[in-house]
Amino acid sequence: MAARLETERLLLEPMRLTDADRYVELIVERGPGARGHGTDVAAARLKIAQMADGAAASGIGFLALRRHGDTDMLGYCGLLVGRASLDEPELAYELLSREHGCGYATEAARAMVEAAKATGRRRLWSTVGDWNTASLRVLDKLGFHRHHTAPGPQDSDLIYLTRSL
Numbered sequence: 528m529a530a531r532l533e534t535e536r537l538l539l540e541p542m543r544l545t546d547a548d549r550y551v552e553l554i555v556e557r558g559p560g561a562r563g564h565g566t567d568v569a570a571a572r573l574k575i576a577q578m579a580d581g582a583a584a585s586g587i588g589f590l591a592l593r594r595h596g597d598t599d600m601l602g603y604c605g606l607l608v609g610r611a612s613l614d615e616p617e618l619a620y621e622l623l624s625r626e627h628g629c630g631y632a633t634e635a636a637r638a639m640v641e642a643a644k645a646t647g648r649r650r651l652w653s654t655v656g657d658w659n660t661a662s663l664r665v666l667d668k669l670g671f672h673r674h675h676t677a678p679g680p681q682d683s684d685l686i687y688l689t690r691s692l
């Protein structure tokens with residue numbers, strides 16, 4: 528997968544250790560119980576280094592989103608094996624809440640879908656909590672359709688969506 532993508536408003540490139548503060552913000556915004564990783568900068572730096580290693584090994588991973596000419600990370604978008612596979616990976620994205628509602632997730636994810644297609648992959652997946660209207664709308668705009676539903680965490684349902692490339 529290309530390690531650097533550009534859209535009209537955004538640059539997508541590998542996360543840097545200097546993004547650790549912003550990464551911690553993202554984790555904290557998930558709220559207690561959904562944080563997954565430590566919420567200190569040292570843990571975030573370790574996670575960023577691990578993600579770089581994982582991307583080097585698998586050829587897929589997350590890219591930081593930045594506005595052109597700005598160094599601050601707004602969030603990330605990328606591909607992961609997740610609940611799918613390396614051949615048909617999952618699309619994922621997460622933005623700081625102050626950046627929501629500007630179309631950035633759709634813009635970045637559209638470029639990521641094209642990057643996945645350029646690797647020769649034939650299909651992508653995404654798994655989304657049934658409560659996550661914003662994420663479901665992003666996927667709808669990208670041409671994903673609902674495939675099936677499975678039980679998710681905390682009494683929610685997890686919707687599996689897919690898109691042919």
Ligand SMILES: CC(C)(COP(=O)(O)OP(=O)(O)OC[C@H]1O[C@@H](n2cnc3c(N)ncnc32)[C@H](O)[C@@H]1OP(=O)(O)O)[C@@H](O)C(=O)NCCC(=O)NCCS
Pocket residue numbers: 602619620621622623626627628629630631632633634654655656659660661662664665
């Ligand atoms: C999901 C997420 C990435 C969307 O980012 P974003 O940049 O705001 O998304 P976009 O602006 O590209 O598109 C969001 C769409 O959802 C719509 N939307 C957002 N909240 C909504 C709500 N509560 N009800 C209905 N529609 C909603 C927006 O209006 C927009 O659709 P539109 O373009 O037709 O108006 C962001 O909310 C986020 O980071 N959430 C936390 C992490 C997360 O849930 N990641 C996905 C895990 S599966």
